[in-house]
Structures are given as C-alpha cells and as structure tokens.
Amino acid sequence: MDTIQTDHYPIFFDNTIAELISFIKRGNYSRFFILTDEHTSIYCFPLIKKEVDEIDNYDLIEINAGEESKNIDFCIGIWKMLIDFGADRKSLLINLGGGVITDMGGFAASTYKRGIDFVHMPTTLLSQVDASVGGKTGIDVDSVKNIIGTFAQPKAVFIEYDFLKTLSPRQRLSGLAEMLKHGLILDAAYWADLKNSDLSLPSAGQIHASVVLKNKVVTEDPTEQNIRKSLNFGHTIGHAVETWSLMNDNNPLTHGEAIALGMICESYLAHKKTGLSAEELTEISEVIMKLYPKYRLKPSAYEAMYGYMLKDKKNLDGKVNCTLLTKIGQFNIDNVCTQPELFEALDYYVGLN
Amino acid sequence: MDTIQTDHYPIFFDNTIAELISFIKRGNYSRFFILTDEHTSIYCFPLIKKEVDEIDNYDLIEINAGEESKNIDFCIGIWKMLIDFGADRKSLLINLGGGVITDMGGFAASTYKRGIDFVHMPTTLLSQVDASVGGKTGIDVDSVKNIIGTFAQPKAVFIEYDFLKTLSPRQRLSGLAEMLKHGLILDAAYWADLKNSDLSLPSAGQIHASVVLKNKVVTEDPTEQNIRKSLNFGHTIGHAVETWSLMNDNNPLTHGEAIALGMICESYLAHKKTGLSAEELTEISEVIMKLYPKYRLKPSAYEAMYGYMLKDKKNLDGKVNCTLLTKIGQFNIDNVCTQPELFEALDYYVGLN
Ligand SMILES: NC(=O)c1ccc[n+]([C@@H]2O[C@H](COP(=O)([O-])OP(=O)(O)OC[C@H]3O[C@@H](n4cnc5c(N)ncnc54)[C@H](O)[C@@H]3O)[C@@H](O)[C@H]2O)c1
Ligand SMILES: NC(=O)c1ccc[n+]([C@@H]2O[C@H](COP(=O)([O-])OP(=O)(O)OC[C@H]3O[C@@H](n4cnc5c(N)ncnc54)[C@H](O)[C@@H]3O)[C@@H](O)[C@H]2O)c1
Numbered sequence: 001m002d003t004i005q006t007d008h009y010p011i012f013f014d015n016t017i018a019e020l021i022s023f024i025k026r027g028n029y030s031r032f033f034i035l036t037d038e039h040t041s042i043y044c045f046p047l048i049k050k051e052v053d054e055i056d057n058y059d060l061i062e063i064n065a066g067e068e069s070k071n072i073d074f075c076i077g078i079w080k081m082l083i084d085f086g087a088d089r090k091s092l093l094i095n096l097g098g099g100v101i102t103d104m105g106g107f108a109a110s111t112y113k114r115g116i117d118f119v120h121m122p123t124t125l126l127s128q129v130d131a132s133v134g135g136k137t138g139i140d141v142d143s144v145k146n147i148i149g150t151f152a153q154p155k156a157v158f159i160e161y162d163f164l165k166t167l168s169p170r171q172r173l174s175g176l177a178e179m180l181k182h183g184l185i186l187d188a189a190y191w192a193d194l195k196n197s198d199l200s201l202p203s204a205g206q207i208h209a210s211v212v213l214k215n216k217v218v219t220e221d222p223t224e225q226n227i228r229k230s231l232n233f234g235h236t237i238g239h240a241v242e243t244w245s246l247m248n249d250n251n252p253l254t255h256g257e258a259i260a261l262g263m264i265c266e267s268y269l270a271h272k273k274t275g276l277s278a279e280e281l282t283e284i285s286e287v288i289m290k291l292y293p294k295y296r297l298k299p300s301a302y303e304a305m306y307g308y309m310l311k312d313k314k315n316l317d318g319k320v321n322c323t324l325l326t327k328i329g330q331f332n333i334d335n336v337c338t339q340p341e342l343f344e345a346l347d348y349y350v351g352l353n
Numbered sequence: 354m355d356t357i358q359t360d361h362y363p364i365f366f367d368n369t370i371a372e373l374i375s376f377i378k379r380g381n382y383s384r385f386f387i388l389t390d391e392h393t394s395i396y397c398f399p400l401i402k403k404e405v406d407e408i409d410n411y412d413l414i415e416i417n418a419g420e421e422s423k424n425i426d427f428c429i430g431i432w433k434m435l436i437d438f439g440a441d442r443k444s445l446l447i448n449l450g451g452g453v454i455t456d457m458g459g460f461a462a463s464t465y466k467r468g469i470d471f472v473h474m475p476t477t478l479l480s481q482v483d484a485s486v487g488g489k490t491g492i493d494v495d496s497v498k499n500i501i502g503t504f505a506q507p508k509a510v511f512i513e514y515d516f517l518k519t520l521s522p523r524q525r526l527s528g529l530a531e532m533l534k535h536g537l538i539l540d541a542a543y544w545a546d547l548k549n550s551d552l553s554l555p556s557a558g559q560i561h562a563s564v565v566l567k568n569k570v571v572t573e574d575p576t577e578q579n580i581r582k583s584l585n586f587g588h589t590i591g592h593a594v595e596t597w598s599l600m601n602d603n604n605p606l607t608h609g610e611a612i613a614l615g616m617i618c619e620s621y622l623a624h625k626k627t628g629l630s631a632e633e634l635t636e637i638s639e640v641i642m643k644l645y646p647k648y649r650l651k652p653s654a655y656e657a658m659y660g661y662m663l664k665d666k667k668n669l670d671g672k673v674n675c676t677l678l679t680k681i682g683q684f685n686i687d688n689v690c691t692q693p694e695l696f697e698a699l700d701y702y703v704g705l706n
C-alpha cells in the first residue's frame with residue numbers, strides 16, 4: 001500500500017515495524033518512550049518488542065485502558081514519568097494504542113518542554129482511519145470530552161494491519177462507522193464498495209482509502225474553518241447520544257455505534273432539508289441497521305440530548321449546527337437544525353426495524 | 354511611544370486601556386475573561402474596571418499570587434472556571450498580571466478547546482520587558498519550572514506604565530535585570546544609557562527599548578535554534594542559584610536578583626573564555642553590585658547548583674552550555690563550561706564587595 005505523504009509527515013502502511021525502527025535511528029533521539037494501555041501492552045507491544053529491544057534506550061509508560069483514562073490526571077502521570085525518566089528535548093514519544101493513547105500521548109508530547117517529537121502507531125480500527133490522522137490532540141477535564149488539547153502533528157504514523165486481529169468485533173464496528181462516514185460525505189464509489197463487502201474486518205485497501213480521504217480533508221482545512229466540518233456528519237446527534245449513554249447505560253455505546261445512529265438521524269434531516277433522496281435515505285438506514293444493533297433510544301432522554309448538543313464545542317450562540325448530505329458522496333456544512341427537527345430525526349431512528 | 358508591530362501581534366504602549374477596549378470590540382468576542390492574582394485584582398484591575406464594565410459580558414478569574422501558583426493544579430482551576438462559565442471558541446482571555454499570570458494564562462488559553470484568543474496586559478516590570486513578549490507559555494509540574502508549555506502568540510500586548518507605580522522596589526529590580534541583560538548582549542549604547550540613569554524606576558522609553566530588543570530576537574528565531582539563546586545570558590548560573598535559593602532560603606532570591614548574580618559570574622567566564630576585557634568585566638560587576646544586594650553564596654552549595662545546571666531544559670548530554678559576551682553588546686552561544694570553570698565563576702562573585 002502506498003505511503004501517504006501529508007503536508008507534515010508520512011503515513012506508512014507496509015513494513016511498518018521496520019519503518020518505525022529506521023525512523024527512530026534516523027532521528028538521532030537521545031532516547032524514546034512507548035506509551036501503551038493495559039491491553040496494547042499485552043496485544044500490541046510484543047509485535048514490536050524484539051526490534052525496539054535491539055535499539056535499546058527506551059522506557060515503557062502504561063496507563064489504564066478506556067476513555068475514563070483520557071483525562072488530565074493520567075496526563076499529569078505521563079508528564080511526571082517523562083520528568084522522572086529524564087526525558088529531554090531530543091526524546092521521542094511513540095503512542096501505541098487506540099484513540100485514547102494517540103489523543104492523550106499527542107497532547108502530553110506537544111506540551112512537554114513546549115513540544116517533543118511524537119509518532120503514532122494506532123492499534124484500533126478507529127484510530128487507524130480517524131484519530132491518528134489530522135493533528136488534533138485532546139483530553140477530557142471534568143468529563144467534558146476533548147475540552148483541552150492542541151493542534152500538533154506527529155512526525156510519522158505507522159498503520160499496521162496486523163494489530164487489528166486481536167480487536168473485538170465490537171471495536172471493529174466502532175471504527176467502521178468512520179469509514180462509512182468517509183464514503184457518505186466524500187466518495188460515493190467508496191461507499192458502494194464498502195456496502196458490498198464483508199465488513200466483519202475491512203480490508204487493508206479499504207483502510208488505506210479511508211486514510212486518504214481523511215487526510216485530504218484535514219490538509220485542505222487544518223483548523224476546521226470549512227470543509228473539515230464535513231467530518232462532523234453524524235456527530236452532532238451521535239455525540240449527544242454517546243454522552244447520554246455514557247452517563248446512563250451500564251454498557252454504553254461505543255463512539256462508532258453512536259455515530260452510526262447519528263448518521264441515520266442526520267440523513268433523515270438531510271432528506272428533509274438538503275435534498276437527500278428518499279431512496280438514498282433508505283439505503284443508508286438499511287446498510288447501517290444491518291451492521292449495528294438497534295439502540296433503545298428513549299424519547300424521555302431527548303431533552304437531555306438536546307442539552308448536550310447545545311454545549312458541543314462545535315456549536316455557538318445557542319444554535320445546533322449539522323453537516324448534512326445533499327446526496328451520497330456530497331455534503332453541506334452549517335445547517336442550523338431546530339429542536340423539533342432534531343427530535344423528529346430521533347423519532348425516525350426509533351421507528352426503524 | 355510607537356506601537357511595535359510584531360510578526361503576529363501589536364504591542365501597545367500608549368492609551369493602552371482605550372486600545373484594549375477597542376481591541377475587544379473589534380474582535381466580536383462572545384464574551385471575555387480577565388485573569389488576575391490577588392494583588393493585581395486590587396492594584397491593577399481598578400484601573401480598567403470602569404471601561405470593561407461598559408462592555409459588560411465578562412467574568413473575573415482570580416488565583417493566588419506567586420510562583421507557587423504557576424502549576425498544573427491552578428491551571429486546571431482556570432480550565433474548570435472557563436468550562437463552568439461556558440467559555441466557547443469565540444471567547445477571549447485577558448491576562449492581567451506578572452509573568453505568572455501571563456505564562457499560565459497563555460498556556461490555559463492556548464489549550465482550551467485547542468486554543469482560544471488571549472492578550473497580555475503585563476503589570477510587573479519583568480513581564481513587561483520579558484515574559485509577555487516571545488510566545489512562550491509555561492507552568493511548573495512537580496516543582497520543575499516551565500516543564501509544560503506551548504509556543505503560542507497573544508493577539509496583542511498592552512504595556513501600561515502606570516501599573517508599575519504600585520510595584521515594590523524589589524519587584525522593580527527583578528525586571529531591571531532583564532533590561533540590563535538586553536543591553537549587555539545586544540546593544541552597548543542602551544547599556545550605557547541604563548548605567549547612567551536613575552534606575553529606581555526605569556523610564557517608559559527604556560522599557561520600550563527593551564521590548565524592541567527582545568522582540569527582534571524572538572522574531573528572528575522563535576523556537577530558539579540560535580540567536581534566541583542570547584537571552585539565556587546570566588540564566589545558566591542564575592537559574593541554578595535561583596532554584597537552590599527557592600529550596601533553601603526563607604526569603605528566596607527573586608528571578609532578577611538571581612539573574613543579576615548569574616550575569617556577573619558568566620561575565621567572568623566570558624573574560625576567561627570569549628575575550629571580554631578585564632575593564633568591561635569590572636564595569637559590569639560594579640554596576641550590578643551597586644544595584645543589587647550581595648547574596649551570601651555558600652561554597653557548600655556549589656555541587657547542588659551544578660546538579661541543577663545539568664538538569665536544565667537548555668542542556669543536553671550532561672554538558673553545561675553558556676551564552677557568553679565577547680564584548681558589551683555582543684554575544685557568543687553554546688560555550689561548554691566545565692565544572693571547575695563554573696565553580697571558579699561562583700568564587701569570583703563571592704570575592705566581590
Ligand atoms: N484526534 C481525533 O481526530 C479523533 C478522532 C476520532 C476519535 N478520537 C478519540 O479516540 C478515542 C476512541 O478511540 P478508540 O476507540 O481507539 O479507543 P481506545 O483507545 O480506548 O481503544 C478501545 C479499546 O481497544 C483496546 N485495544 C486497542 N488496540 C487493541 C488491539 N490491537 N487489540 C485488542 N485491544 C485493543 C484498548 O485497550 C481499549 O480497551 C476517543 O477518545 C475519541 O475522542 C480522536
Ligand atoms: N514566558 C517568558 O518568556 C518568561 C520570561 C521571563 C520570566 N517568565 C516567568 O515570569 C514569572 C515571573 O514574573 P513576575 O516577576 O512578574 O512574577 P509574578 O507574576 O509572580 O509577580 C510578582 C509579584 O508582583 C505582584 N504584582 C504584579 N503586578 C503588580 C502591580 N502592578 N503592583 C503590585 N504588585 C504587583 C504579583 O501579585 C506577585 O506577587 C516566572 O514564573 C518566570 O518563569 C516568563
């Protein structure tokens with residue numbers, strides 16, 4: 001698979017471990033650190049251990065797994081480890097894990113001594129096709145998601161397909177939602193390819209295609225003034241449902257499950273407001289409903305979800321903004337949606353089988 | 354006094370309050386926040402209160418005074434206040450205070466929602482001539498100074514001479530050390546002007562001259578690859594003495610007092626290593642000793658101080674680097690100094706009257 005050369009850094013897909021090792025050697029780093037969580041230290045680190053042991057001069061930093069760890073307390077823990085290990089300005093941080101590790105590791109590195117080099121080796125489908133590309137870092141404070149962060153680019157990204165083998169089916173589906181999104185907003189042919197594939201594990205080529213699409217968008221609009229907003233498709237409603245679920249469900253939705261639901265609702269809004277045809281709305285709903293379990297969305301929760309939408313980073317002045325499709329493969333940003341419209345969209349999802 | 358137009362932002366010296374108000378109005382901010390410490394809320398905020406009250410739509414965030422507050426816990430406090438007050442991406446943070454407020458406020462703003470606008474209104478001499486210019490933000494973690502930070506530029510800086518009236522003589526002397534430094538490294542005529550002035554309160558023109566010099570250096574070399582290192586003159590030894598004093602003295606040295614001492618020691622090194630004449634060494638020592646009280650430097654502390662030099666952010670590979678003068682107004686970076694040389698330089702200070 002072709003290496004993608006972004007504005008700032010390369011994204012490798014082949015021989016990623018050899019590429020990583022040669023990157024470290026070329027960089028003349030005084031030493032390096034590998035950030036993992038309790039799962040990736042078991043499932044992923046062994047795949048690279050032999051090679052990095054040969055370079056030596058590194059330390060492991062491991063944190064607990066899960067979104068609960070993506071907060072300022074764990075981030076302080078990472079900073080303190082770097083201080084204790086004597087990390088200097090010529091040190092490198094390697095983020096080996098899912099989006100929690102790449103988001104928090106990127107933030108920790110971009111602020112340690114006003115910024116040391118870091119690279120991502122994403123190990124979940126979600127982080128491979130989404131979190132590791134685009135230069136957004138972030139942590140949660142007071143349970144507010146990604147409220148603190150920086151724009152900071154890794155020096156390289158290494159996307160190793162083999163890591164995905166140990167990923168649970170549910171985690172795979174979570175990343176798949178972002179791939180479907182890339183097709184729906186940007187590339188009808190890619191959407192058609194996905195919907196006709198066995199998606200229990202997307203192919204390496206499909207992952208590559210998704211990264212190409214995401215990279216194109218973030219390169220054109222790094223700070224989200226216009227076309228980067230396309231990536232918010234499904235996320236206005238999806239984030240609100242995700243937050244509600246995290247606060248109320250014993251077994252909360254994954255990010256991708258919530259976004260899948262959000263894409264159905266926002267496709268409904270697109271049908272009402274931006275000309276998405278009834279046939280395409282039905283097609284999108286059917287593809288997603290076949291892949292993802294139906295979520296029991298409670299109308300009694302609508303008000304609270306609407307409250308989360310209003311608080312969203314993306315929204316200003318008490319108005320809820322959605323990115324909507326005009327047809328499959330084309331989008332339209334900054335559509336203000338009213339509370340009745342949003343509730344109707346949630347009702348549409350509830351009515352599906 | 355002329356407004357300085359830097360690469361990124363203007364630095365105002367005249368009508369600063371009116372300029373601040375017009376800046377806020379032009380910016381179309383959804384709301385703004387004023388960060389103060391317990392002293393600047395008493396001594397400085399009243400000078401701008403009437404004018405900002407007229408715009409309305411702002412909140413005050415006050416923290417404890419002093420370097421002890423410049424840490425991650427207070428920073429989290431600021432982030433949480435911004436969250437609680439509902440600060441959005443179109444909010445503005447105004448940092449009204451000394452270097453602690455401008456460093457920490459700059460960091461908090463540059464990471465809140467991946468960066469909101471901030472401006473500095475520095476109220477100490479040190480922050481006017483040094484901390485508020487150059488785009489370095491920072492906080493301390495685990496007592497390690499400025500270990501976490503970003504490079505982030507304010508949208509404007511407002512330097513109001515009137516704030517200095519309430520500053521203690523000792524705080525004035527602290528800022529003066531950086532002004533003397535600017536002359537010594539960059540501008541012999543400015544040094545001559547300073548040494549012939551009554552320096553109990555430098556003039557507005559002298560402050561302006563210092564800001565012009567500092568801005569020139571940081572604009573040419575924002576990330577400290579070469580000439581920005583000139584600003585480290587006096588700081589290799591000075592920082593180490595400052596750290597030792599903070600840990601051991603009941604009434605520790607101010608930053609400027611430590612840097613003044615450091616400039617004497619490093620001028621001695623310059624005389625030994627980079628050709629500074631005996632006459633200029635004597636001149637520098639005499640000017641500084643007349644202004645600053647003699648510090649009782651203990652030879653028993655030299656080892657510990659040397660340890661701090663080795664740990665300094667600026668130093669790599671177990672070597673201590675100094676910026677030294679070749680003559681007054683000219684410098685030379687990256688001079689490796691050995692432990693015996695550094696101890697001899699400290700001895701030189703001890704031997705002065
Ligand atoms: N920066 C961005 O642009 C961006 C974009 C999308 C999402 N995100 C962030 O990404 C995070 C979600 O990412 P995620 O879903 O990867 O979360 P995650 O990092 O929590 O990973 C999910 C789970 O999979 C485990 N895991 C990781 N790799 C594994 C492997 N190879 N085998 C077995 N288990 C493995 C993890 O330990 C964790 O338990 C969220 O915090 C979200 O905000 C960021
Ligand atoms: N970012 C940079 O490039 C840079 C450069 C130099 C120093 N610094 C940082 O600046 C900090 C030191 O700055 P500082 O000396 O201004 O410290 P400071 O902010 O603690 O101020 C010193 C004292 O003066 C008080 N004060 C402030 N303004 C006053 C006024 N107008 N009247 C009366 N009292 C007033 C403060 O409350 C405090 O007690 C250090 O943390 C240092 O690391 C940063």
Ligand SMILES: [Zn+2]
Binds near residue numbers: 130235255259
């Ligand atoms: Zn997403």
Ligand SMILES: [Zn+2]
Binds near residue numbers: 531588608612
């Ligand atoms: Zn200084």
